[in-house]
Amino acid sequence: MTEHAPSAPGKVRPPLARDLVKAVAIEHGVCIRPVAMRRTDLSTGETQIVNLPCGHTLASVCPPCAERKRKIRATQCREGWHLEDEPVIVRADPDDEQRFWMEKRAEVQAHAEKTEAAGQDASELRELLGEINGELTRTGVVGRIPTEVPDRPKRSTKRRQDVPDLPRRPVSSRTVGKVxxxxxxxxxxxxxxxxxxxxxxxxxxxxxxxxxxxxxxxxxxxxxxxxxxxxxxxxxxxxxxxxxxxxxxxxxxxxxxxxxxxxxxxxxxxxxxxxxxxxxxxxxxxxxxxxxxxVIYSGAHLPYWDHRERTYLDPDTHQPLMSWEDAVATLDDExxxxxxxxxxxxxxxxxxxxxxxxxxxxxxxxxxxxxxxxxxxxxxxxxxxxxxxxxxxxxxxxxxxxxxxxxxxxRYGIQPKSAKPxxxxxxxxxxxxxxxxxxxxxxxxxxSRKWSGKTMADHKADRKNWVLARLAEAGVSATGHPTEPGRYAWELAPPDHPDVGPIEQRLMTAIAERLEMRRQLDQATAKTDLSATQEAA
Incomplete structure (x- = not known):
């Protein structure tokens, strides 16, 4: 049996296939952590696995998605910085789904308030309110309704004596700069x-x-x-x-x-x-x-949770710790x-x-x-x-x-707000x-809300529409997944789904699609430039 000589120190080994696929995906701007979604056509019942970008904002997790987000932010900054006209923001009328969740929001809110007024635990209802707020956000509602009245003790609004006074003027609705x-x-x-x-x-x-x-x-x-x-x-x-x-x-x-x-x-x-x-x-x-x-409690000498009272107790006296509300109330002293x-x-x-x-x-x-x-x-x-x-x-x-x-x-003898075990x-x-x-x-x-008059979704749609318009002007047929609103139902595909496939295969497919999209865009750009040259001549 022949013995192989050990590798020389510092010798560079060939790359792994999976690393090569990721490197090529990053080079072409393809998400390296695609999310497999099962898309169902509501009109035909046909299902298909679609790999969507993860949309992460950190380059350490997914460089292509993070760079794409950064470019959209740069566009948002550029479009709003030097506006000469006041941005126009038009709010859509609430749809049926948004109205449904707001009605549920009101019902659960009233139930939670009655439960708390009776001295009973309403933590589960408060959690449900948070979930409903999430559904409202998912449907496109901007802003959140608080799940409870904020605890703000009355205090003097007089400015501190160690800072200079600041004149106050009525704020007009103007947002653009002076000429x-x-x-x-x-x-x-x-x-x-x-x-x-x-x-x-x-x-x-x-x-x-x-x-x-x-x-x-x-x-x-x-x-x-x-x-x-x-x-x-x-x-x-x-x-x-x-x-x-x-x-x-x-x-x-x-x-x-x-x-x-x-x-x-x-x-x-x-x-x-x-x-x-x-x-x-x-x-x-x-x-x-x-x-x-x-510091009142440290090391192994810590308060413990009482499941019956749903509160933390002192390890020595077994008495409840001061609640957050009572601790804040002590600050009402002048x-x-x-x-x-x-x-x-x-x-x-x-x-x-x-x-x-x-x-x-x-x-x-x-x-x-x-x-x-x-x-x-x-x-x-x-x-x-x-x-x-x-x-x-x-x-x-x-x-x-x-x-x-x-x-x-x-650590300081105070019950945290909304304490849990x-x-x-x-x-x-x-x-x-x-x-x-x-x-x-x-x-x-x-x-700020009136920066560019657009949301991140609007800026993302602008980028997509620019590409589609460029292709349409040149008469190039764009490939890709149709995204007509209301036509499809989406759900996360299970990892063991037979059509999901290994990550390397999914990345190879996405790379091929990206190369085809780039070829189409280059073809459209060449046709548009040729037409412009002929018109100029």
Missing amino acids: YTAPDGKTFRPSLFVTLTLDSYGRVKTDGTPVDPATYDYRRAARDALHFSKLVDRFVQNLRRFVGYDVQYFAAVEPQRRLAPHLHMAIRGTISRAELRQVAAATYTQVWWPPTDT EAEPLHVGRFGRQIDAKGIMAGSPDSNRCIGYITKYLIKDIAECHEQGTPAQTDHADRLLDALRHEPCSPACANWL GMTPGYCKNKAHRREYLGYAGRRVLV
């Missing part, structure tokens, strides 16, 4: 690209790590990240009230090298830098939550202080941008660059110092309450505590 006239008579309508950052937590090096980790304020950094979205909302409110018109924006949240979130914001129209600094300096958000200075006050830092960058300029395209690419990555992926943590910095921030986030329903409230301090399942989010669990893209 300016140059000395030579030319008119122009500039817009803005603004970057807002949080305050300093301590000096940092060029790689974002603290100069002195022992004095770096990780606790404030964690709380600022958890409540950053509230601060951004307050800034937009203050800005609109200050300038006196309905400011429209397209914004993206990403972390700095020090791992603190900051905001890139494309604003329609122009506002002076002095006014932006004034609004940012006067903007703050107060988190009126119970104090977390004293001497009470908020748990956290969030503010922006002094550094504000604002740049005027003209429509169609290279700067405009560059900023659109920059603002959408990191949307296909997790917060933690935006800046690689390659050095031991960067990894240690992220670990310290995560350690501060581990026991920091992220919401009224966070399990960490048990299995909650353990330090192990909250909210994504804000995960490494890939670094405390910020809000939306990565923030778009």
